[in-house]
Amino acid sequence: PNWPDHFLRDPSPFPNGAWGVLSAMGLTFVAFEGYEIIAQSGEELKDPGRNLPKAIFYSIAIVVAIYLMVAFVAVGALTHAETGGLPAWQYLGKEGERAMIRLATHIMPYGTLIMILGGLASTISALNATVYSSSRVSFAMGRGGDLPALFGKVHPRNRTPHMAILFSGLLIGFMAVALPVADVASGASLTFLILFLLTNVSLIRLRKTEPDLERPFKVPWVPTLPILAIIVQGFLAIDLLRASPVAWAATILWILLGLYLFRRWGGREEALREADTILLEETIADRRFSIMLPVVEVTEAREMAKLGAMLSYYYEGELFALHVIRVPHQLNLSDGRAFLKQGRPLLESVVEIGQQFEVPVRTQLRLGRKVSRSIITAAQERHADLMLLNWPGYSETSGAAFGSVIDDISANPPCDLAVVRLVKPITPPRRILVPVAGGPHTQLAVEIAVAQAVYTAEKVLKPDEPPPQVVALHLVPRDGDLKAAEERQRALMEQLATITDFPVELRVLPGDDVVKDVLAYAKERQFEQIVIGASEEGILEQAMFGSIPQRIAQNADVNVIMVKKYNPLKHGLLKRLKFKR
Incomplete structure (x- = not known):
């Protein structure tokens, strides 16, 4: 009848201080464990992206509600006579694992027997x-x-x-x-705290290393929320050292045993599993010059193959079509063989275009963990000379200029690189604009433009038709030094003469806004394509192509090809600094 007095006798919400509550959180953490097992049934659920998170949240809410109700009854039901004058919470704490049996004895007939049988049943399940x-x-x-x-x-x-x-x-x-029950519970709590702490670390890392993963349920407020969880879980784990040194010792020994087993068996197998698997490779003819074309979708593959075929004709090379199937880490790479049918139509569409343009096509279907890494590996194995990538004009990945795959490759290209922004279907161009500023990227841009012009002249145009036109446009500041501009023009003309024998017209015009002036000139003169080299803005300021080519590609109403010349010294250094594991 006086149960409210059990809660109000000590008005302090923390009789043993806030530190006691935190210690209890660490010790009882294992009591809330189990909801993560729901994730193991993901393959058996309908709509797991929606139902799996709901099941986890509902299970936690139900368990917390039951624990609160049991605690409320336990503290409120005991009388002072039954507890020997001690507060109910203190009496239950002293009884330890026998507390619920003692409580059942006082609140219902045959309470001890019922509690023992119920405990055995729940423990067995x-x-x-x-x-x-x-x-x-x-x-x-x-x-x-x-x-x-x-x-x-x-x-x-x-x-x-x-x-x-x-x-x-x-x-x-x-x-x-x-081991004593208290130490077993502490050890279980400690291992789960470490497990969930590492899960939060993995969450942050995966957002950075695998930004393109499909995430039906996306954890909000990353990295703030997982960082807060890491801090709290780390504190609770450290506090358990004071409560149960045995638990910490056992956990450390268990972790060391796991590391030994991984080094003994897992390390070797892991390296073998992480190596890419080639499912299919077909070669029609072997050419020294190889133009690599990673493909994802059939329509895109056909359009990009047309560009690759024109370049292959000019360089007397082959077109190397590659499709990479990304296999999640929870599956073995060998399990990806089920996707073989998925990639065949892509590669066959490129072969068909190659036959139309009369160029040899090599095809490869590859399984890998990370698409960009697999593409780079394939390019290095084949010694590719030029890689063509398609960019839709936007990035679905936060913080990425072109998308995580293109960004990774362009930051560390294994060969010359051309990223294409397709606005219209690819056709042999007759008028190509090449904004130039000098340097190796300009040289590659002119070569790409000339290669298409040569194909158009030799395979498309009739003898009585005017030849294709390639115009190199160089902009100088309106209020700049006239003498310096003339010297710059002379240097560009000398560079163009060393690149190709094909007639390239050099136009030097005043302009202060490069993007706006290039787009206006291309529209006014009705150019069919723009080929532009990467900006020389420094590898720290612009890891990709630079802001100017990207803005031109995003705003142009014609196809734009952004090119980047391979630099073995610079890109080899980037590889060692950025990708070494």
């Missing part, structure tokens, strides 16, 4: 789920090579991972017998 989960994890690790192959064995008759189940059972039994 929880133990069954734990053995199921842990054995499947060790089975998958044994099959994948991260643990000895013994764990990956399946019983020939029952079709169950019997060795993994046996190991899980022996380990659980040993811990239950050898």
Whole structure:
């Protein structure tokens, strides 16, 4: 009848201080564990992107509500006589794991028997789920090579991972017998705190390293929210050292054992699994000059193949069509073989264009973890001379100029690079504008323009038709030094003479806004295509092509090709600084 007094006798919400509450949070963390197992059933759910997060949040809400109601009854139901004059919370704390049995004795008939039977039933069900989960994890690790192959064995008759189940059972039994319950609970809480801490670290890293992953449910406020979680979880884990040094010692030994097993078995297998797998490779003819064309979609592949075929004709080379199938980390690369049918139509469309343009086509279908890395690896293996990439004119990746794949490749290109912004279907061009400023990127831009013009002249135009026109446009400040402008014009003419024998017209015009003036000139003179070299703005300021080519490509109403000349010294340095693991 006086249950409110149990809550109001000590008006302080923290009788043992805030530090006591934090310590209790660390010790009882394991009581809230289990919701992450729901994620393991993702393949069995309907609409997992929507239902899986809801199931996790609902399970946490239900458990918290039940815990609060049980705690409310436990504190309010005991009388002072039953607790020996102690506050109810203090009495229950002293009883430890026997607290609920003592409480049941006082609040209902046969309470002790009911609580024991109920506890056994719930423990057996929880133990069954734990053995199921842990054995499947060790089975998958044994099959994948991260643990000895013994764990990956399946019983020939029952079709169950019997060795993994046996190991899980022996380990659980040993811990239950050898360690006090409090230390087992502390150790479980500690390992889960470390697990969830690393999960938050992985969340932040994956947002940076895998920005293009499909995320049906996207965690909000990254990285602020996971950083706060890391701080809290780290603090709770460290505080457990004071509550249970045995738990920390056991956890450290367990982690060291895991590292040893990974170095002994997993490291070698991991390297083998991470290496790209080539599913299909076909070669019609072997040419020294190779133009690489990574393809993603059939329509894009056909249009880009037309450009690649014209360039292959000029360089007397081959067109190397590549399709990379990205395999998630939770799958083995060999599992990606199911996607073989997905890539064949893409490659066949490029072969068809190659036959129309009478150029040889090499095709390759490749499995990899990261698309950009697989493309770079394939280019290095084939010793590609030029790579063509399609850019839709926008980036779906936050913080990326062209998209994560193009940004990664252009920051560390394995060969000459051309990124194409397609506005219209590719046709042999008759009028090409090349904004020039000198330097190696200008040289490549002129070569790309001339290559298309030569194809148009030799394979498309009739003898009585006027030849294709390639115009190199150089803008000088309106109030600039006239003598310096003349010297610049002379230097550009000398450079153009060394690039090609094809007649390239040089136009030097005044202009203060490069983007606006180039676009206006291209529209006024009805050019069909713009080829522009990367800006020389420094690798720290502009890791990709520079802001000027990108703005021209975004605003032009004709096709734009942005090119970047391969520099072995600079890009080799970038590779060592940026991509070394």
